[in-house]
Amino acid sequence: MAKKSFWLEILAMALVFGMTVVGCDNGSTGSTNEENVTFSSSTNNTVSNDEPTLGLIGTNASSNNTGVATVVIDSGKIKITSVAQGSATITVSDGTKIATIAITVSAAGTIRIGTITKYGSSGTNITYTVEVKPAGGTTDRIKFYFQGEVTDLKATEITLTNETGAVIKGTLEPFYTSPGEWMYDLNVTATQSGTIKVKVTKAGIETGEKTITVQAGG
Numbered sequence: 001m002a003k004k005s006f007w008l009e010i011l012a013m014a015l016v017f018g019m020t021v022v023g024c025d026n027g028s029t030g031s032t033n034e035e036n037v038t039f040s041s042s043t044n045n046t047v048s049n050d051e052p053t054l055g056l057i058g059t060n061a062s063s064n065n066t067g068v069a070t071v072v073i074d075s076g077k078i079k080i081t082s083v084a085q086g087s088a089t090i091t092v093s094d095g096t097k098i099a100t101i102a103i104t105v106s107a108a109g110t111i112r113i114g115t116i117t118k119y120g121s122s123g124t125n126i127t128y129t130v131e132v133k134p135a136g137g138t139t140d141r142i143k144f145y146f147q148g149e150v151t152d153l154k155a156t157e158i159t160l161t162n163e164t165g166a167v168i169k170g171t172l173e174p175f176y177t178s179p180g181e182w183m184y185d186l187n188v189t190a191t192q193s194g195t196i197k198v199k200v201t202k203a204g205i206e207t208g209e210k211t212i213t214v215q216a217g218g
Contacts, residue, residue, distance in 0.1 A: 037107045039085065044111040045077040047101060049092065054099035055119030055204075058092035065089070068105050082109045096149035097126075097204075125206040126150060130198050132212055139167070139190040139214040142198065146182040150205065153184055157202040165194025165214045190216040 049058050061071045061078060065088035071080045078092060082105040090101040102114035126148035132139045144158075155172040170187035193216045197209040 039107060040109045041082050042109045042111060043079060043081045044103075044113065045074065045079040047078040047080075047113060047116065049073055049076050049078055053116065053118070054092055056092070056094045056097045056099055058099070059094050061090060061092045063088050063090055069103060069111065080111055082111050085109075119204065126204060127206045128200065130210050130212055132214055133185075137215065138217040139188060142186045142188055142212065144184040144186065144200070146184075146205070148182070150182045150184075150202070153200075153202055155186065157200060158186055159197075159199040159201060160188070161197040161199070161209070162192075163195045163197060163211075164192075165190065165196045165216070166192035167196055167214055188214070190214040192216050 047053060051057060058073055058078070061073050063069050063071050063080075065086065066083065068084055068086035068088040069080050069082050069090070071078060071090050073079070073092070078090065078101065080090060080101075080103060085105050085107045087102070087104045090103060092099045092101070097119040099119045100117045102116075104112045104114060106112070126146055128144055128146045128150075131143045131145075133141045133143050142160075144153075153172065153174065155169060158169070158172065160167055160169050167188040167190050170189065173185045173187070175183045175185065193214065195211050195213050197211055199209045200206075
């Protein structure tokens with residue numbers, strides 16, 4: 001019985017060893033579908049370079065990850081070429097305004113267009129600062145500095161809300177200062193010293209109110 005048991009153990013060990021070898025061999029030569037995919041660079045030009053799509057007509061385009069995708073503007077289209085698997089953000093600009101396109105590149109090299117953030121939508125609004133003029137004297141105007149091109153701004157698109165201070169809104173005068181920055185003067189008459197809130201309601205401009213302090217005449 002002992003001898004029979006010994007040979008049974010040897011047989012069992014041989015079977016286990018054989019299965020292990022076969023299993024390891026299968027594992028080393030097998031591969032998943034993802035491993036079998038061959039990357040092939042592709043081009044996507046489905047995004048139009050126009051105002052309905054981007055809120056602007058771009059003159060230049062760039063990728064924040066050229067190791068994943070490159071981009072050019074060609075024949076009225078945003079032409080994106082895949083380089084490697086991953087994600088990237090494409091920025092299209094006309095020199096002052098911007099729009100962005102989120103893209104992903106698959107292991108096979110195909111390009112998927114994600115969210116397109118048009119100029120003037122949340123995240124791409126032009127920012128601005130305000131100052132009262134003259135500084136330290138009776139306020140007669142509010143100066144607006146826009147970090148981008150703002151044309152045809154009207155006085156009716158500026159809201160002034162009196163708080164502890166009070167002003168009467170007058171005319172708006174536009175001034176161009178430097179590339180990428182536009183300046184406007186809003187003439188006002190300060191009737192009471194204190195704070196007021198300022199808000200620009202024109203589309204494409206940052207939302208929210210700004211608080212300034214005005215000085216009325218003696």
